[in-house]
Amino acid sequence: xxxxxxxxLILFLxxxxxxxxxxxxxxxxxxxxxEQGAQAPASELPAASEATEVDVVAEAQSFPVTVKxxxxxxxxxxxxxxxxISLLPSHTETLFALGAGEQMVGCTSLCNYPPETEELKQxxxxxxxxxxxxxxxxxxxxxxxxxxxxxxxxxAQLETLKIPVLALESQSxxxxxxxxxxxxxxxxxxxxxxxxxxxxxxEIAGVQKQIKPFQKEERPKVFYRVWDQxxxxxxxxxxxxxxxxxxxxxxxxxxxxxxYPQVSEETLILRNPDVIVLPRMKAGPSDAREVLEKLRxxxxxxxxxxxxxxxxxxxxxxxxxxxxxxxxxxxxxxxQALYPEAFSYP
Amino acid sequence: xxxxxxxxxxxxILPFLGGLLLALLVGIHFGAVELSLSEIxxxxxxxxxGAQIETILWQIRLPRVVLAACVGAGLAIAGAAFQGVFxxxxxxxxxxxxxxxxxxxxxxxxxxxxxxxxxxxxxxxxPWLILAAFGGAMLIVGAVFVIASxxxxxxxxxxxxxxxAGMALSSFTGALVSLIMFLNHEMLNTIFNWLLGSFSGRxxxxxxIAGPVILVSGGLLWxxxxxxxxxxxxxxxxxxxxxxxxxxxxxxxxAATLCTAACVSVSGVIGFLGLMAPHMTRILLGPRHGxxxxxxxxxxxxxxxxxxxxxxxVIAPTEIPVGVVTALMGCPFFLFLLISRGRQTM
Numbered sequence: 079x080x081x082x083x084x085x086x087l088i089l090f091l092x093x094x095x096x097x098x099x100x101x102x103x104x105x106x107x108x109x110x111x112x113e114q115g116a117q118a119p120a121s122e123l124p125a126a127s128e129a130t131e132v133d134v135v136a137e138a139q140s141f142p143v144t145v146k147x148x149x150x151x152x153x154x155x156x157x158x159x160x161x162x163i164s165l166l167p168s169h170t171e172t173l174f175a176l177g178a179g180e181q182m183v184g185c186t187s188l189c190n191y192p193p194e195t196e197e198l199k200q201x202x203x204x205x206x207x208x209x210x211x212x213x214x215x216x217x218x219x220x221x222x223x224x225x226x227x228x229x230x231x232x233x234a235q236l237e238t239l240k241i242p243v244l245a246l247e248s249q250s251x252x253x254x255x256x257x258x259x260x261x262x263x264x265x266x267x268x269x270x271x272x273x274x275x276x277x278x279x280x281e282i283a284g285v286q287k288q289i290k291p292f293q294k295e296e297r298p299k300v301f302y303r304v305w306d307q308x309x310x311x312x313x314x315x316x317x318x319x320x321x322x323x324x325x326x327x328x329x330x331x332x333x334x335x336x337x338y339p340q341v342s343e344e345t346l347i348l349r350n351p352d353v354i355v356l357p358r359m360k361a362g363p364s365d366a367r368e369v370l371e372k373l374r375x376x377x378x379x380x381x382x383x384x385x386x387x388x389x390x391x392x393x394x395x396x397x398x399x400x401x402x403x404x405x406x407x408x409x410x411x412x413x414q415a416l417y418p419e420a421f422s423y424p
Numbered sequence: 425x426x427x428x429x430x431x432x433x434x435x436x437i438l439p440f441l442g443g444l445l446l447a448l449l450v451g452i453h454f455g456a457v458e459l460s461l462s463e464i465x466x467x468x469x470x471x472x473x474g475a476q477i478e479t480i481l482w483q484i485r486l487p488r489v490v491l492a493a494c495v496g497a498g499l500a501i502a503g504a505a506f507q508g509v510f511x512x513x514x515x516x517x518x519x520x521x522x523x524x525x526x527x528x529x530x531x532x533x534x535x536x537x538x539x540x541x542x543x544x545x546x547x548x549x550x551p552w553l554i555l556a557a558f559g560g561a562m563l564i565v566g567a568v569f570v571i572a573s574x575x576x577x578x579x580x581x582x583x584x585x586x587x588x589a590g591m592a593l594s595s596f597t598g599a600l601v602s603l604i605m606f607l608n609h610e611m612l613n614t615i616f617n618w619l620l621g622s623f624s625g626r627x628x629x630x631x632x633i634a635g636p637v638i639l640v641s642g643g644l645l646w647x648x649x650x651x652x653x654x655x656x657x658x659x660x661x662x663x664x665x666x667x668x669x670x671x672x673x674x675x676x677x678x679a680a681t682l683c684t685a686a687c688v689s690v691s692g693v694i695g696f697l698g699l700m701a702p703h704m705t706r707i708l709l710g711p712r713h714g715x716x717x718x719x720x721x722x723x724x725x726x727x728x729x730x731x732x733x734x735x736x737x738v739i740a741p742t743e744i745p746v747g748v749v750t751a752l753m754g755c756p757f758f759l760f761l762l763i764s765r766g767r768q769t770m
Contacts, residue, residue, distance in 0.1 A: 208606070308617040308624045308743070334742050340617070342456035343625060344480045345741035377483035377627045381475060 145264045148226040148247040148256070155242055158266040159221035163201065163214060165232075166225045168248045168402035170195060172257050173223065175274055175403040178265040184217045191396065191404070211235055223261060248401045249337075250320055254278065258403070274403065281406040282324060289326050289417040298416045300327035301351035301384065308340040317401045325412040327353065347378050354384040355415055357395030366392045391415040436709055440722035444493070447726040451489040451733045452481070456740035459485070487628045491690065492732040492746070493725040494631060495623075496697060498638035498687040500724025503698030504705070504717050505645045505680040508652040509673055510583050516699035517684035520590035520677075521564040524597040526688040529560020531601050531615050535608065554633055554689045560597075561685035568593055569677075621694035621747030623732050630690040637686035641679045642721060648676055649713030656711070694747045697724055697731075700754045707761050727754065 141157045163184040164170040170189040173182060179194055187200045201213055209232060219241060224233050226247035233243045244264050246257040255275045262271020300322050304310040312318035314329055316337035322329050330349040331341055370390045374380050384390060397408035414421045452464055457480055467481040502517040533556030571589040605615050651672045654662040662669045701724035709719045731749040
């Protein structure tokens with residue numbers, strides 16, 4: 079095949095893009111709701127409390143510390159790192175939430191939250207093919223926090239340069255907790271790490287408690303549309319798939335294996351979702367009503383319950399697809415889309 | 425003077441027709457959603473078969489199957505014509521830059537129209553994506569011709585110059601597409617899907633646009649099958665038989681390019697089919713274009729309908745890009761034919 083090399087590259091990038099769950103959105107989450115489906119517009123609801131509000135207490139933590147990475151390997155840090163680089167937007171958010179933002183010197187250009195990331199030196203793009211090793215070394219980091227498998231090669235290169243690397247996956251709520259724990263220990267904020275985990279659990283439980291009285295035997299069938307052409311969704315093994323379940327919904331494509339598969343339009347029509355959720359992307363339309371109107375025009379879509387009843391929701395892609403401390407905001411927006419009655423205030 | 429061709433030769437094409445009809449039936453029958461034969465019959469004859477079944481059959485399944493047949497036929501005819509004109513068994517519809525030009529046009533359109541990606545080809549809208557792909561293909565092929573004619577000083581091997589110029593420009597546009605993909609993470613899926621070829625989300629609209637172009641240009645090529653026969657003996661022979669070879673060749677190339685561009689603009693880059701189908705037909709029906717062109721069209725349509733059916737069903741409800749299937753299934757079969765009956769080709 080002529081395009082073999084390009085295809086390989088593209089496949090690699092695709093995997094990366096989706097596994098990293100990176101978006102290029104401005105911060106803040108607003109779920110737009112369509113007129114028919116909403117009693118209370120999501121934007122007027124109190125947002126989940128900001129993770130960065132965690133109070134930072136200087137800890138008398140003793141270094142050296144040994145932290146386990148995602149493969150269970152030990153990473154030892156002789157002293158508290160002062161020059162940290164994060165290569166994943168979700169890890170960047172975790173670092174700031176832990177109060178380790180002060181110790182950071184760099185992040186990727188996809189890291190856009192919290193706003194302080196703007197002041198950090200930005201490292202090219204967040205895909206392994208375009209991260210310049212030289213640019214990383216130039217910042218003289220004493221710790222680089224990377225994602226798991228998709229940064230494997232880069233991590234190996236950094237290790238030969240004797241730069242400490244902490245590789246942590248970021249694909250699920252469990253991964254978020256592990257990252258909070260690991261990054262907390264490695265940066266001298268392990269107490270904040272534990273606090274953050276406790277609060278994450280509490281907030282997730284809070285959302286679930288809120289929708290509980292409104293849950294019925296039959297859960298609302300959700301179609302999460304990642305992309306239009308090709309039609310792509312989030313499978314049950316993806317982070318978004320996990321959020322759908324946590325928010326009390328049933329993924330219409332609960333039977334697919336890949337995290338973000340291309341799926342068949344016929345199956346979607348037959349499975350007839352009650353709710354359609356889309357990420358609000360930089361490039362796409364920003365108004366849910368506009369999206370709904372376009373979906374109506376698609377052959378076969380106008381008969382879908384979700385389209386008929388106007389239950390089409392946009393959620394800021396940073397909070398729905400970025401497995402970081404703000405996951406609760408994404409979860410809350412999703413729960414709101416599925417159970418609007420649970421979130422209506424008099 | 426028409427060389428006498430055995431009358432019964434026409435009958436040898438009947439199995440091809442039967443094969444296509446069978447493939448169409450298989451394509452309509454199998455999908456992510458199983459439709460029984462009686463449901464199909466009811467749906468096709470207008471009897472009550474349930475709204476959802478009817479939607480799936482008429483709005484999603486049928487247009488896809490018909491479009492696959494059109495594109496398969498178009499690519500195969502163009503392949504047969506290119507191979508005849510270039511007297512090169514490796515020539516395929518993509519050799520002079522049509523596919524990479526279309527890919528570039530589509531990529532640029534996707535980039536500029538990002539906001540309307542949602543329903544880029546919904547009925548009643550200007551099909552910018554298709555037009556852009558079409559324009560890109562014509563532009564690059566035009567450039568190839570200009571470059572070839574500029575360099576064609578010694579008029580030693582004008583066909584070779586065309587192929588070389590086509591390959592050079594293909595690489596160049598391919599690199600441009602890769603660059604655009606690399607810089608636009610959020611477009612990766614769409615562009616990637618496009619480069620692999622897919623019928624996902626295609627409806628009657630695409631058939632209405634590409635179908636007539638394929639029919640007219642394909643028909644024209646069939647009418648030119650006598651000159652094609654003569655050209656495949658070499659220019660000298662053709663000219664000594666009174667054929668204005670330059671003009672005829674240009675006409676054939678233009679028609680074949682038009683046909684390719686129409687196919688690529690609605691389906692993306694589907695490799696291998698345009699190379700494989702004519703050779704298989706040549707092995708089965710002989711090299712005479714009067715029979716080769718309709719035979720290739722029927723065989724190409726059959727193969728692509730089957731390939732698309734496989735793409736839709738193998739790991740349903742997940743879909744595979746059809747270009748992957750054509751290469752995976754076509755290559756072994758083609759090699760088998762080459763080994764078993766190779767001595768009779770070209």
